[in-house]
Amino acid sequence: MNGLEKLLTRIVQRVNINLREFDFDVALYIKGLVSFAQLETVHGFYVVSPLHTLDFRFSHSNLAGSYFMGKCRTTNAILYKSDIRGDELKKKGSVFKVEGFAIPLTKNEGIRIEDSFLVKTLVHNFSHDPESPERFTISNTVSTHFTNIHGSPTDGSFLGPFVTVDLTTVNDCVIGPYSYIQAGEINHFHINTGTIWVRSAGHFNFLYRFPKSGLRPYISFEPGKQPQGIFIDFINTHNREFEKIFATVNRQTPVTVPDTASLDRFAVVLPQTTIAENVLVAQRSFLQNSHLGKGSNAQENCFIINSTLAGYNVTAHGAKLIGVDLDTKVFVGFNSFLRGRNCRLKIGENSIIMPHTIIDSSTPLNIPADSLVWGLITGKEDLLTNSIPLKKLQKIHSGFSRGNLIFEGSGNSFVAAFQDRILHILDANGAFYNGKKGKGHAQKNQHISFNIIQPYSEGKKKGLYPTIVIKP
């Protein structure tokens, strides 16, 4: 057993110990999930930029294909093609205001990943937990393909493919494929496949569960097999374009990009794509034959194909748009899959497409302005059970039920929370930059360098990276 195999064995044991109450064996799920040949040969990256914190310490880890930004520590971790974005970490000297507390920070916040195996996982701050304001830790955890760990300290857990944990502290949980959890803190839960849960204690509770048979064609995950379904097939179809851009050290910008916008060097951009002012195109996003209007963003792992974004649109991590026209200020949440199959999907302004929504229609669909949309929609009739006008929702005080959705609490609070968050996302990304004020990622990510790291290719440490320490 070489060093990398020992490390994987150690991680599996630690996760299983944490999950022993569920009699859960993570080894069954991850056996063969990633080939050792891939772990030993794919190179990783870290960002050098004067506008971001630069503070990395990688030790006894495999970082194949992973991307690091900000302040990150990894110890005894295997991070395969993951994306660890620390560009919104809290700064030393600032005051973190949360839940009525004002917490002064005495050092820069950092992301720590220990004793964990993350596969194609996006780790993003801003982390929310007032109990650990200076450290965002992921430990004793396995996450699988296209998981988003979004501002969510996670310990002792197993996250299935296309899971998102969002602003939620996760402790000793198993979370099934395609579930989205935004619940503050969860402990010792085994959450079923396709659960969409948004909770704000004392204010509202949004709980939807995808129909099993409806979700299965899109994503399924069984022990001993790779994740399967339309999501995976779709991504695999487009992989070759990414291979090309990762094979060269530097490359020419493929399209004209305004001074106020940024196009990451590791994004795929195919003709005919246009990028307007204040747009952010993140690494590992895929654009083809689309227009990104002013202040829009294309976040990591998103695909925007044959689509138009009128402006101030959020395409969150892992969202996919194929044949979609978004009017202004439409928000499309994490890992959503919106596809017009030989037809157009039109979504009216200010609409909120909930994270983990599937709209996959072979007849044209027009979603009215100011709608909230969730769950599985394969045609017009599904909109009756899976959408509601925002104005109607705002008037709800004690809950309602519709299709597979149970909503409790204040609709007004729910809508306000989402709208605040969308505004924060657009602001952080620089959508409102006016040449003087409002700089965000779109303006700050223009001049970054990428350093490339590779593991030992021989010997006991084969596949492990050396100890790497980077400071300004």
Next chain:
Amino acid sequence: MNGLEKLLTRIVQRVNINLREFDFDVALYIKGLVSFAQLETVHGFYVVSPLHTLDFRFSHSNLAGSYFMGKCRTTNAILYKSDIRGDELKKKGSVFKVEGFAIPLTKNEGIRIEDSFLVKTLVHNFSHDPESPERFTISNTVSTHFTNIHGSPTDGSFLGPFVTVDLTTVNDCVIGPYSYIQAGEINHFHINTGTIWVRSAGHFNFLYRFPKSGLRPYISFEPGKQPQGIFIDFINTHNREFEKIFATVNRQTPVTVPDTASLDRFAVVLPQTTIAENVLVAQRSFLQNSHLGKGSNAQENCFIINSTLAGYNVTAHGAKLIGVDLDTKVFVGFNSFLRGRNCRLKIGENSIIMPHTIIDSSTPLNIPADSLVWGLITGKEDLLTNSIPLKKLQKIHSGFSRGNLIFEGSGNSFVAAFQDRILHILDANGAFYNGKKGKGHAQKNQHISFNIIQPYSEGKKKGLYPTIVIKP
């Protein structure tokens, strides 16, 4: 003035202070020598391998295009396309035997480069100086294109293009273009262009000076201009092939390489080239339409074009062979330029081509076996003044003079010293590996990974690299 400009200004001042007795202004020579655009954009490399020491610390430096191996520190340095090879550094716990002393080493030897500007310079150990057994320092120094600093601690000096300082401690010296110095220790010397000096105190002294007008077409260097001449034109003609291989992160091996040989990923290999057992092909070497016989080596910055190497040949750093047939065990020293212009140069077995020899003939030349050859040779008649049979030289006890050469002392000691050294080089490179014993660089350099580093591309630190610390 940004950080990189400030750093260059600082280095220039420090060199000038050291060279003030010569009223020497290094600024006149290096103004515009390397464009800031190059320093700001070209990426550097360091080697990760289980068979080499891995211990790097780079701080407040520019490392554009440079390559690091072993244990290296850089502080306040600009290293442009340099090659810092620390794979023969002395190890902790070993005993360094030199000049009758046996020196136990309490830590790994390291290369330190401080307050220096090195351009396309090869820095190589084994360093020789018993006064600093654990530290090989280059400080307050400027070196220019294709200089070799070979096991030579250097302080307060300026080295012109194609200079080699070899196993010599250099202090407060100016060394003119294409000079080769192997003299143990030199202090406060201003050495003229084209001086070939090999001294072993109490044993021998070899001193040759190139004719000025004869050397000028090959290399000249004047204040305010780039180095010029046939050497530079030749290298520039072949640059495009290197650009291609540096543009990709990894590449396929272009030819079959035996298990006992190694071909560096950053070497150019063009058809039809064949590589035999125990061959070492180093980074930045250029092979075209040539055969490298068993146990041969192609060291950094060498070119081997339309040539055959019968076996156990050394092509030292920067040597160039064009239309040359080397019989077995021929040694070609640093920065030599051997060209048959539409004809063949044949060199008989065991011959020693001194470092910095130019053989550039438009009529066929046959150099007999067991010859020593030096200086400038443009046709058969020059061999009369610029070569001697080794057997004849071995019988000389008190010196001789021939052409521009003055030789003092024991010819036998001189030949023995060279032959010992050649044997050491072949042995260190693994030329004699028999499948069990005799592993050298050819066997150890097969499975190395290259990590890529880039500087800040914006802000006050534009062009400077972050602080980088790498340990096993």
